[in-house]
Amino acid sequence: MKRYDLVPISSRVFTYAQSRCNRFVTELIDFIRFPSVSAQPQHAGNLRACAAWLAEHLRQIGMEHSQVIRTEGHPLVYADWLHAVGRPTQLFYGHYDVQPPDPLEEWRSPPFEPTISGDDLYGRGASDDKGQMFAHVKAMESYLQTEGALPLNVKCIFEGEEEIGSASLIPFLSQYRRRLAADVAVMSDMPMLAPDRPALTYAMRGALSLELEVRGQKVDLHSGIFGGAVHNPIQALSEILASLHNRNGRVTIPDFYDRVRVISDEERDYLARTGPSDEEILRNARAAQGWGEPGFTLYERTTIRPALTINGMTGGYQGQGVKAVIPVRALAKINFRLVADQEPEEIDRLFRRHIKQVTPDTVRATVRTSFKARPARINHRHPAMRAAAAAYEKGFGARPVLLRSGGTIPVVSVFEEMLSVPTVLMGFALPDDRMHAPNEKFHLPNFHNAVATSIRFMKEVAGGLTNDHRLPLPRGEG
Amino acid sequence: MKRYDLVPISSRVFTYAQSRCNRFVTELIDFIRFPSVSAQPQHAGNLRACAAWLAEHLRQIGMEHSQVIRTEGHPLVYADWLHAVGRPTQLFYGHYDVQPPDPLEEWRSPPFEPTISGDDLYGRGASDDKGQMFAHVKAMESYLQTEGALPLNVKCIFEGEEEIGSASLIPFLSQYRRRLAADVAVMSDMPMLAPDRPALTYAMRGALSLELEVRGQKVDLHSGIFGGAVHNPIQALSEILASLHNRNGRVTIPDFYDRVRVISDEERDYLARTGPSDEEILRNARAAQGWGEPGFTLYERTTIRPALTINGMTGGYQGQGVKAVIPVRALAKINFRLVADQEPEEIDRLFRRHIKQVTPDTVRATVRTSFKARPARINHRHPAMRAAAAAYEKGFGARPVLLRSGGTIPVVSVFEEMLSVPTVLMGFALPDDRMHAPNEKFHLPNFHNAVATSIRFMKEVAGGLTNDHRLPLPRGEG
Numbered sequence: 001m002k003r004y005d006l007v008p009i010s011s012r013v014f015t016y017a018q019s020r021c022n023r024f025v026t027e028l029i030d031f032i033r034f035p036s037v038s039a040q041p042q043h044a045g046n047l048r049a050c051a052a053w054l055a056e057h058l059r060q061i062g063m064e065h066s067q068v069i070r071t072e073g074h075p076l077v078y079a080d081w082l083h084a085v086g087r088p089t090q091l092f093y094g095h096y097d098v099q100p101p102d103p104l105e106e107w108r109s110p111p112f113e114p115t116i117s118g119d120d121l122y123g124r125g126a127s128d129d130k131g132q133m134f135a136h137v138k139a140m141e142s143y144l145q146t147e148g149a150l151p152l153n154v155k156c157i158f159e160g161e162e163e164i165g166s167a168s169l170i171p172f173l174s175q176y177r178r179r180l181a182a183d184v185a186v187m188s189d190m191p192m193l194a195p196d197r198p199a200l201t202y203a204m205r206g207a208l209s210l211e212l213e214v215r216g217q218k219v220d221l222h223s224g225i226f227g228g229a230v231h232n233p234i235q236a237l238s239e240i241l242a243s244l245h246n247r248n249g250r251v252t253i254p255d256f257y258d259r260v261r262v263i264s265d266e267e268r269d270y271l272a273r274t275g276p277s278d279e280e281i282l283r284n285a286r287a288a289q290g291w292g293e294p295g296f297t298l299y300e301r302t303t304i305r306p307a308l309t310i311n312g313m314t315g316g317y318q319g320q321g322v323k324a325v326i327p328v329r330a331l332a333k334i335n336f337r338l339v340a341d342q343e344p345e346e347i348d349r350l351f352r353r354h355i356k357q358v359t360p361d362t363v364r365a366t367v368r369t370s371f372k373a374r375p376a377r378i379n380h381r382h383p384a385m386r387a388a389a390a391a392y393e394k395g396f397g398a399r400p401v402l403l404r405s406g407g408t409i410p411v412v413s414v415f416e417e418m419l420s421v422p423t424v425l426m427g428f429a430l431p432d433d434r435m436h437a438p439n440e441k442f443h444l445p446n447f448h449n450a451v452a453t454s455i456r457f458m459k460e461v462a463g464g465l466t467n468d469h470r471l472p473l474p475r476g477e478g
Numbered sequence: 479m480k481r482y483d484l485v486p487i488s489s490r491v492f493t494y495a496q497s498r499c500n501r502f503v504t505e506l507i508d509f510i511r512f513p514s515v516s517a518q519p520q521h522a523g524n525l526r527a528c529a530a531w532l533a534e535h536l537r538q539i540g541m542e543h544s545q546v547i548r549t550e551g552h553p554l555v556y557a558d559w560l561h562a563v564g565r566p567t568q569l570f571y572g573h574y575d576v577q578p579p580d581p582l583e584e585w586r587s588p589p590f591e592p593t594i595s596g597d598d599l600y601g602r603g604a605s606d607d608k609g610q611m612f613a614h615v616k617a618m619e620s621y622l623q624t625e626g627a628l629p630l631n632v633k634c635i636f637e638g639e640e641e642i643g644s645a646s647l648i649p650f651l652s653q654y655r656r657r658l659a660a661d662v663a664v665m666s667d668m669p670m671l672a673p674d675r676p677a678l679t680y681a682m683r684g685a686l687s688l689e690l691e692v693r694g695q696k697v698d699l700h701s702g703i704f705g706g707a708v709h710n711p712i713q714a715l716s717e718i719l720a721s722l723h724n725r726n727g728r729v730t731i732p733d734f735y736d737r738v739r740v741i742s743d744e745e746r747d748y749l750a751r752t753g754p755s756d757e758e759i760l761r762n763a764r765a766a767q768g769w770g771e772p773g774f775t776l777y778e779r780t781t782i783r784p785a786l787t788i789n790g791m792t793g794g795y796q797g798q799g800v801k802a803v804i805p806v807r808a809l810a811k812i813n814f815r816l817v818a819d820q821e822p823e824e825i826d827r828l829f830r831r832h833i834k835q836v837t838p839d840t841v842r843a844t845v846r847t848s849f850k851a852r853p854a855r856i857n858h859r860h861p862a863m864r865a866a867a868a869a870y871e872k873g874f875g876a877r878p879v880l881l882r883s884g885g886t887i888p889v890v891s892v893f894e895e896m897l898s899v900p901t902v903l904m905g906f907a908l909p910d911d912r913m914h915a916p917n918e919k920f921h922l923p924n925f926h927n928a929v930a931t932s933i934r935f936m937k938e939v940a941g942g943l944t945n946d947h948r949l950p951l952p953r954g955e956g
Binding site: 040305 | 516517518519577578580581584641642643669683685687694695696697698699700701702703704705706707708709710712713715716717719720721722723727759763764765766767768769770771776779780783784785786787788789790791792793794795796797798799800801802803804805808809810811813815839840848849883884885886909912913914915916917
């Protein structure tokens with residue numbers, strides 16, 4: 001790629017951002033207030049309202065062609081600014097949908113009434129992903145409201161279905177791949193290591209979510225009158241779930257590990273040197289003890305190794321007191337995290353085959369697939385990574401480490417495969433931000449530093465992405 | 479016991495009952511309409527209203543001293559009629575509380591809007607126990623409104639906590655044992671075999687209900703970021719639950735079977751000859767296949783053998799779609815059915831000891847006891863059983879068989895131990911009445927026949943309970 005003249009950032013841009021920091025937080029609070037829970041159909045109207053608010057906001061800060069794009073699911077929001085003739089184009093991705101807030105009773109403040117306590121802003125979506133994506137929006141505003149222009153061309157695509165598998169985004173990307181062409185994509189939907197330890201994510205796990213339902217007899221039965229004579233579906237489901245791991249915490253599904261890539265010692269050394277220690281991970285998890293596959297650190301178990309977790313289970317009576325019933329059904333929500341070169345389709349097949357084999361003929365098991373995403377790996381030699389490192393240094397006063405993430409952003413592999421755009425995964429959340437959990441928060445100093453980082457990143461990319469932007473990186477799988 | 483002169487029943491009594499059958503059903507519908515769900519605190523007011531309705535109804539039909547008795551839990555209803563000088567005293571027991579109606583979405587008509595379809599009346603409590611106990615109330619009415627008197631002395635005690643362990647009734651019985659003295663108690667809260675196969679229950683299982691909660695890390699975690707590094711509480715609970723039975727369906731808790739009494743071959747022959755076959759039980763359960771302890775029929779597995787069933791399990795996300803979470807806790811509701819000579823206290827101890835042994839140190843398990851009742855056995859040689867057989871013959875046109883029941887009525891063993899009153903367990907429900915399940919019903923022809931049976935039973939008992947009232951019975955345990 002051609003190297004452009006360095007584009008200076010006037011200090012006005014940073015000063016604008018610094019002096020507007022309170023208003024930015026007030027606007028972020030308005031954004032979080034929408035209960036844009038994509039998994040729950042009753043919230044569809046809230047997602048539409050949130051998308052409309054976001055599109056209007058982008059228009060107000062000076063972005064162009066800002067619009068809500070209807071899909072078969074929740075809408076997309078698109079905006080652009082394309083007047084930096086001859087300069088690179090940057091694609092911003094984020095998502096305005098959020099996880100369900102359940103269990104509600106464990107929130108100390110209501111999930112959709114954002115509340116500031118100390119340096120933190122509490123609310124569902126505060127860090128995942130409204131706060132992180134909004135930092136980029138405020139960076140754009142800071143340029144547009146001071147310079148009247150961005151230093152490079154920008155396209156924004158914000159979706160409302162990240163938490164449920166990006167089903168509408170993927171065909172949209174495919175249809176408009178030409179119009180979405182860019183030199184680099186950036187997304188911020190992941191943690192750093194600590195407020196002074198920024199991190200660039202270079203690999204994410206894939207995901208496969210399934211529902212496993214076990215049904216027994218056709219009607220609920222009195223557990224006194226029939227207890228001991230039929231195979232209770234809750235018991236049968238427990239027995240099946242218990243069979244999915246061995247005592248050491250390894251997944252027992254035959255052939256499950258067959259395609260798991262062996263990571264080089266060099267990369268494992270890098271992970272050990274730069275990544276979180278077991279103690280840090282346990283502290284962030286607020287867990288007394290680790291668990292899992294022998295021979296790997298906790299950081300490795302959550303990044304270079306696949307995992308199977310049960311996200312939910314339900315069956316029978318769950319109210320107060322006692323109900324003596326043998327229910328007709330029990331259901332578990334199962335979530336795989338996959339690593340290269342595991343393919344969600346193949347794991348889906350292996351899981352179904354295994355369930356068929358272990359289900360006794362006293363009950364019937366049904367598997368439904370809800371979500372699939374391939375593992376993703378960013379080309380860490382891409383010069384955009386060095387631009388991101390320089391930007392972090394400006395925003396957070398520290399060079400980033402390169403991280404693997406255990407999480408999944410379905411669109412990362414899609415950007416790479418469909419648009420041939422390298423993606424910079426620039427995390428602004430903290431490991432204890434409780435993404436997906438009650439009392440999710442966003443650390444406000446990180447929000448403000450993120451705005452500065454994004455301002456700087458646009459300027460770095462505007463200067464062109466050349467090979468001297470390369471960062472020394474672990475040699476890895478690729 | 480002294481033999482009294484036979485007390486004739488004027489045909490007016492039966493005629494009254496027959497000609498009022500429609501009104502009786504209308505009143506039963508009013509009774510079922512109260513959502514008297516004892517397990518759920520929000521229904522406390524409905525239990526009070528239901529008790530008040532019942533006490534007023536007893537007063538209106540001519541019973542005396544009818545009153546609602548406040549307790550620490552849900553109220554008791556008491557009434558009596560004590561003018562049959564020199565004649566025996568019969569104690570009627572029933573319960574006006576009902577099971578929770580969950581899962582609501584599986585009801586074809588609302589559980590507390592009783593609905594007639596064909597010969598059946600649908601509603602929560604239709605058979606368990608409002609319909610069955612109300613048949614006795616209507617039998618009392620039929621005497622009082624035609625003869626102006628009952629053929630014997632009657633005391634009624636109807637409770638509102640049968641479904642949650644009869645905690646208030648037991649101290650009440652102890653306090654008023656003298657005033658509740660009777661020659662025989664009768665309760666109808668169990669099934670017959672079929673509309674033309676009445677049954678007297680002579681043994682019931684005991685019960686022990688517990689909650690088992692497993693907790694892991696202190697906050698909900700993102701299952702992408704942390705999956706593979708901590709022991710998921712749902713998984714750990716599944717593993718513990720799966721360890722409670724072996725492959726054959728036997729309970730694996732050490733010493734669990736130690737005190738289970740061996741039943742004589744003679745009694746097992748009687749059970750095989752008179753009780754429901756495996757096919758009948760599976761048909762009533764609407765189950766394709768049986769399950770459980772080898773070496774016993776399904777009838778035996780549910781009556782002379784103990785059972786452990788899981789009534790409910792809950793953990794993590796249960797809404798629509800996907801939520802990638804590792805929850806802090808998972809909970810199971812566990813229900814034992816016990817047989818002589820198992821003691822609930824001892825099984826509680828064995829269970830807790832076992833849970834302590836099988837819980838891995840990656841999670842913490844807590845056990846809470848919710849409900850205890852001892853197994854009960856009726857003296858089947860008591861002449862009241864023969865009186866009941868004669869009454870069934872009048873009401874249903876067939877002699878009853880003697881049944882063991884897998885269910886539990888805590889008060890049965892208490893009546894025997896505390897009041898030294900033999901209890902006649904006269905079932906009017908059908909095996910497919912879905913007691914405790916959605917679409918519970920009561921077969922209306924059984925309701926009407928039950929009124930006639932109760933009319934006749936009072937007359938038989940009024941004539942005195944002598945040894946020639948003995949029924950040929952299986953020799954059993956005692």
